[in-house]
Amino acid sequence: MTQHTVLFELGCEELPPKSLKKLRDALRDEVIQGLNDAALKFTRIEAYAAPRRLAIKIIDVDGAQADSQKRFDGPALQAAYDADGQPTKALEGFMRGQGIGVEQVSTFQAGKVEKVCYYKDIKGQSLDALLPEILQHALDHLPIAKRMRSAASRTEFVRPVKWVLLLKDADVIPANIQDHRADRFSYGHRFHAPEAIELKHANDYLDALRDAKVIADFDERQQIIDKQIQALSDEVNATAIVPDDLRDEVTALVEWPVALRASFEERFLAVPQEALITTMQDNQKYFCLVDQAHKLQPYFITISNIESKDPQQIIEGNEKVVRPRLSDAEFFFLQDQKQALASRKDKLANMVFQAQLGSLWDKSQRIAKLAVALSPFTHADAQYAERAALLAKCDLTSELVGEFPELQGIAGTYYARLEGENEEVAQALGEQYLPKFAGDVLPQTQTGTTIALADRLDTLVGIFAIGQAPTGSKDPFALRRSAIGILRLVIENQIEASIEQLIDATIDSYGSIIQDPAKTRQDAVAFLEGRYRAKYEDQGVAVDVIQAVQALAPKSPLDFDKRVNAVNHFRKLAEAQALAAANKRVANILAKETAPSGAVDESLLQEATEQALYAELQQLSPIVQPLLAAKDYTAALSKLAALRTPIDAFFDHVMVMAEDPALKANRLRILVQLRALFMSVADISVLQH
Structure with a gap:
């Protein structure tokens, strides 16, 4: 063709x-x-x-x-012809409908019934x-x-x-x-x-x-822009900030890209660079330049859609346009400095956080109290944590944040430094919102970690206390994302605290506002524990690994994480499949039989394979127990993998449900010991292979 x-x-x-x-x-x-x-x-x-x-x-x-053939089905062959072999009314109706004669009728086998049909040749269009x-x-x-x-x-x-x-x-x-x-x-x-x-x-x-001065291929146009930006950046020994969304948008704005480097007055560099970068990127679609320390340089790159005979005119035009925007940011920044951060609490008192949970100042005071309570867990200085929490929301009333909402926290850090606040306190104001999204960085300071944790816990517990928990796709306070943030802050900072401890401390900071502390505690704990699956699935951890750990319901997120990592490692071992199957078999036996208490009676160990399994258990237990105590679950499971061969041999040669009650009871005790060792880490019987 x-x-x-x-x-x-x-x-x-x-x-x-x-x-x-x-x-x-x-x-x-x-x-x-x-x-x-x-x-x-x-x-x-x-x-x-x-x-x-x-x-x-x-x-x-x-x-x-291609030409094709389509089959049109008619009545059963038996109903299509009468005893004399003449077409019945059923067949005549079918032929009329298809516009064919009897010579064009064919048959085909439809299961056990033979039917008449018409194969129509279809000419390809x-x-x-x-x-x-x-x-x-x-x-x-x-x-x-x-x-x-x-x-x-x-x-x-x-x-x-x-x-x-x-x-x-x-x-x-x-x-x-x-x-x-x-x-x-x-x-x-x-x-x-x-x-x-x-x-x-x-x-x-x-x-x-x-x-005709059009690069029609989007990807080719983007590569041209990338090369031009790189060349202009190299000329001033700088690096361009090229967000993917802005890069795509600029590529979509021009047919014939011509990159030009312009500049602005260095005095504007005194303004928080995040404000300058935001206004240049969002409003002007410029690419900003920074040095090796990621400090903003007084240049920007614009992508023109015209190959001008006098590019300097385009450069000067862009410089003229950007100057008022930078001047606005400078004005807001200088105006804000006329009022100290701490004095802004009165304005916060008039800003509602949530009608039933009070103002943003009420929230700030709760966070401060909670931050002090969390400090022993985060190893933060309680005074720094309290101070940072009281200042944390103050920049929300500033002119700069009013114009650039994405600078909340960041603006506070600048103002706190200008006012001579402790550097840890100042840095924490910007870190309180971290992580902002999945995979985002975490706070670098202990104070920042503390108020980031306290802020999220305060919102989560408060919303549950007033009965507005997320339902279906509705989550106006982003509690699901917040919960993942809490788990990350605890786990990645190695904070030894249980979910119950964190929720209890938060409930205490609320005082009498919470009408039903017990229900609030139960709901908030269940919600946080319910986010483990989403957190680990995002990391590519298999569902059965998560379920194996959830079966034990560990109280601490850090402990949960160690167990998940251990089971994830164990799952890749050659012995994992057989041991998971064996554990499932043990679990099924023990679910049906009430295992007797007491120690294994060595004198009743008749079979060589049960003697070998018991001996291996006796040998491994003192090795594994210290590892479990140290929460080195990965090493513990790796050691327990050695049980594969004796367990397989045991089930191949030993009848657990022996007729002799004493033998049966003794063998069940071995299984109880075996199950308990594995269950010290997770229920690996749920692993699928």
């Missing part, structure tokens, strides 16, 4: 930059699905996207569907006939939140459509897509080459547009 190269381009007004990459990928995926559904084979699809166009190139696509509908269907199913109509057209799209190009090799495929007649014309750069470009062949697309 003849194969072709097909090029489709949809020309539009400027497409939403934050959605461009997603639209490109969705168009490709939808077209692939459409071609597959139509049974049109192809080698690959290349997808392109630029501010004013979405395009795909289909390589080696079939010119038509051409690519030209199928493709317009596939493309329109793909456009109709793009992930567009809000569609619009333009002019008199009744079709909808994310932006007004200006042209449609559809070529099969050198020929235009007749089509009407988005109310536009397909043609062979594209258009170049809006300013450099706005005239129409006539494409002779589908393979000419990228080169023809490049000549």
Whole structure:
């Protein structure tokens, strides 16, 4: 079958930059699905996207569907003909419906019944006939939140459509897509080459547009931007901050990228650099430059969409635009310094945290009390922790945070340093919100760890106390994320505290506000324990490993973590599968039989294999017990792996449920000892292999 190269381009007004990459990928995926559904084979699809166009190139696509045959089923053979072999009314009705004569009737075996049927030859449709509908269907199913109509057209799209190009090799495929007649014309750069470009062949697309100052390939355009940014950064011995989202957005804003480095006055560097970086990135789409110590430098890089004859004019224009924004940040920063952080508590007292739980100042006082209670666990200085907690929310009333909400905590750190607060206290103000998301860094100071923990615990316990626990997808206070943060703070800082201790300390800090402390305690503890699975599954830990540890319900998150790591390691050992199966067998036996108390009677050990297992247990127990006491569960399970061979031999040669009651009781005691050793770490009988 003849194969072709097909090029489709949809020309539009400027497409939403934050959605461009997603639209490109969705168009490709939808077209692939459409071609597959139509049974049109192809080698690959290349997808392109630029501010004013979405395009795909289909390589080696079939010119038509293959011819096929479709079976139409009729009545059972027995009911199709009468005794004389003439068609019955049932068969005549079937033939009428299909428009066929008796000579075209065939039969097939449907299970035990033979039926009549008609095999209809279906001529494969051409690519030209199928493709317009596939493309329109793909456009109709793009992930567009809000569609619009333009002019008199009744079709909808994310932006007004200006042209449609559809070529099969050198020929235009007749089509009407988005109310536009397909043609062979594209258009170049809006300013450099706005005239129409006539494409002779589908393979000419990228080169023809490049000549017209358009890099149609999104990825190629992004690589050009990366190289230009790198070159300009190297010239001033700096490193560019290039967030992925901003990089994608800027790539989606330009057709012909030209990177230019501009500068701003060094006096602005006295302002918190996070504020400057935020305003330059979010408002101006600039890439900021930092030195090796990650200190902001007085430069930024802008990506122009024009190759100017006088680039200095563009540079000066951007410098002129950014100056008022930096001046605003400077103004807010200087204004805030006129009022001490601690004096802002009065404003906090007028800011509601939650109607039933009081103001942000009430919360700050609770956090301060809780931080002092947590200090012995976190090894923080109680005075520092209390001071940091009382200052923690004060910057929420500042002008700088009012303008740049993402600077909460960070602004407080700057102001605290300017006011001469202890460095640990100042740093903790920025660290209180860490971790902000899964995989984020944790506080570096003990004080920061303490108030980060206290803040999350206060919110969690308070919300449970007023009966507003998360339900389904509703979690307005982000308690699920908060709970994972609590577990990470405890585990990764090696804090030896049980969940009950943390919740009890938090309930104490609330005082009489909590109407039912017992229920609040029970619900909050259960919620935190319930987050283990989400936490470890995100790390790639198998569910059965988590369940093996949950079966023992360890009280401390740190202890839970050590057990999970141990079981995860054990699961990879060669002996794990057999030992898990053996433990399951032991658990089943002991669930049915009440194991007698008392020690194993060595005189009743008749079989060599039960003697060997008991001897191994006696030998291993004094080795494993100190490891368990030291919570070195990984080493303990590794030692217990040596039991595989004697356990297998025991079950192969020993009848546990012996007729002699004394023998049976003695053998059950061995199993009790065996089970207890493994259960000191986890219930490995639940491991799946």
